[in-house]
Amino acid sequence: MDESRACDVVVVGAGLSGLRAARDLTAVGFEVVVLEARDRVGGRSWTDTTPGGHTYDRGGQWLGTNQPRTAALAAELGVTTFPTFGAGEAVEWRAGERSTYVGLIPTSDPNAAADGVEAILDLDLAALDVPVDAPWEAHGAADLDGQTLATWLAEHVGASPARVMLDVAIKAIFGTGAEELSLLFALFYLHAGGGLSNLARTTGGAQAERFVGGSQQLAVGLAAPLGDRVVLGAPVHAITYGPSSVVVHTGGGAAAPLEIRARRAVLAMPPALSGRLAFDPPLPGRRDQLCMRMPMGSVTKVHAIYDEPFWRERGLNGQLVSDEGALSSTFDDSPSDGSDGALVGFVAGNDCRRYEAAGDKAREAAILDDLERAFGPDARCPRELVTQHWPAEPFTRGGPVAISVPGALSGFGPALREPVGPLHWAGTETATEWCGYLEGALQSGERVAAEVAESLGAQAAGEGL
């Protein structure tokens, strides 16, 4: 017989959204249990230390400008931040040639730079017309959702060098190419994060700051006061629910099988994963089919660790944009105390898939080639090289975020946040501000906690299990 517990709200997933919801609900007096499949909290926020002692983030790692919830949480928890290193020139590798540039836009081809900037401005302007809380109500939503971002780019920049530059940014942001992204979804996402230029930027943008000691401290800090309300090693596989009650079953993890009875459940995970749980009764068609239409992006995150950030002495800021090889982009990832030097890079979209098929050795060889090409021969010999292949990660299965494929938002959009009986939906994918970012996770946790508290408040006192 499984161990059985009862509470007001069971939260499935101890990422930032689930933990934030649990904290808010606990604060107003509800009994909460948080079930986490992994042996750690944080979800896509995951700080690790190499055998050589270098601490790094396997998942989300940046604090962007204008991310008030994340900044406030870090301040509250005493997690300090520091600016992402950006002084000096970035490297552009395009069509087999290396050049360097300053700022956001590679400039080896001035026409391409101008075309690229114009496309970014056009996209950012169009994004402002897409309501972040209901993209499906945008003017011309069906048309925007019936095409890919690649179609838009083909019309506006063609097969130009500007397209190459934009593709690098898109792959880095979404973990997949423009060919997979609904144009409506892409515009929503850009709007929610302040625009493409903002999302691609370090200084003043989404990659402005880093956390001393890593981003997972935010989740750990949220979880600590929750104490044994957070149960690790407890993968949920089945959920039975009625109009205002729910029973959640775990099993197959480190913890003994649990049966949690509650008045509400918060599913704090990407839609593709919540759709994989066994619901009784089955989810409504629209919710289930939405889950089928929000696949995870494909990204392998790479950390190359050196004794020192030697590129800085060469006037380089550690940033690379490349149209060849495995790594399409890199950033300086050295710790704030100067104890060593590090680069973080992304193998994204079709590159991520291609190098998974080719195998770990082929990927590592390509990465070293990429690093040498960009930063010089010593870049070929990192002290340590770590790869985090998110599509293989069992309880995330991709990254950095779920995308919406064409037709999904216009056909199913309202099902993204609409509760199903006692089931409420959280996760950065449900955010209307900074969807896909730590900030979005926190916003979704706040929103779902308020939603659940209101529905429980509306329920007659004394009613319940």
Added chain:
Amino acid sequence: MDESRACDVVVVGAGLSGLRAARDLTAVGFEVVVLEARDRVGGRSWTDTTPGGHTYDRGGQWLGTNQPRTAALAAELGVTTFPTFGAGEAVEWRAGERSTYVGLIPTSDPNAAADGVEAILDLDLAALDVPVDAPWEAHGAADLDGQTLATWLAEHVGASPARVMLDVAIKAIFGTGAEELSLLFALFYLHAGGGLSNLARTTGGAQAERFVGGSQQLAVGLAAPLGDRVVLGAPVHAITYGPSSVVVHTGGGAAAPLEIRARRAVLAMPPALSGRLAFDPPLPGRRDQLCMRMPMGSVTKVHAIYDEPFWRERGLNGQLVSDEGALSSTFDDSPSDGSDGALVGFVAGNDCRRYEAAGDKAREAAILDDLERAFGPDARCPRELVTQHWPAEPFTRGGPVAISVPGALSGFGPALREPVGPLHWAGTETATEWCGYLEGALQSGERVAAEVAESLGAQAAGEGL
């Protein structure tokens, strides 16, 4: 303790593909167990009888011209077929006006008809260039896969009456609109089924014939000689596998929990559903992420049953194409013995989603309006009206078929059939002939059986569990 059984091959799913594989493997001497979640065989082939005694197919129901496997199986099992009724005029409802026409193409607007035919010919011609066994190797595959069919249509026929006509056909064929379909996938699908005109056609096409007594008899006939090798009420939820062994776990169904050990497993279900099982070790990223990118179409199948096929006397063949209301298309579905009259219709794509949200009553009211508009006031009063809403069906979750979203085939295509260790993939979605049809299911069953037999033959004798 679960009941434990051992065999050579465990087949998950007793639809036509799984049963065909089981039969072929049994025939060459392998011990097979087939696990089926439902209390019946057939999967998307499901024949039922109304309280009033009318027998009808809730799922796939037609035998197309040039579907040799299906025709041979029916003949072998003594299941007779008869031509779909097509004599007389079809009804077109467009822009609020009713007209009638003969043949495949609505003719109320001759220019639209000409434009529509030209688009169909262009698509069918382009489809011939997409290799059915490797669409990702088509010339320009990345470009074709980076856009939707809606983008192609917008370029080739604009927002014209021809587009309205094509949209009806596309919704009927795919269960979703052109806005969701990768152009590459759509071309592959058309090629695999002999072209759009073929797929839309009754006489000489995909809807040419019907089975006396319903299509499920094919599955029942395949299952009968397998005897207790087929276990009903046994939903699989977890699969553990090594290089050449697999353990499949069932539970939560009518049958007692089972643990089946085998040398190979055949997963005979749509990719979106196989991706929901708990695999240990987790599936490779590419396979898992492909499963996220092949959502099920959205279709509600409707049967309206009358005392007699009164429309025939009015010179109508029971076919409707409509741009308004719930039903976008209908066909005459009366039994061959003339015992009563019936129409079958489809609420597809966004209509299917919209009317799920509106509720059963609103959908039924819209359907009756549609029928009256098309076939006259007596069509408003069927003796019985049955709706089968496939997105809510737990072990299918949509229909008629899984589609591939933009980027899926070019990014992940080979993972569609590539075995993962001892795991092999079947189902009509893996077919290269008549993908999405009964014929495709049978072809995939044949293919996977040969694949498994070869891999087991190649394995050293005596090796095994």
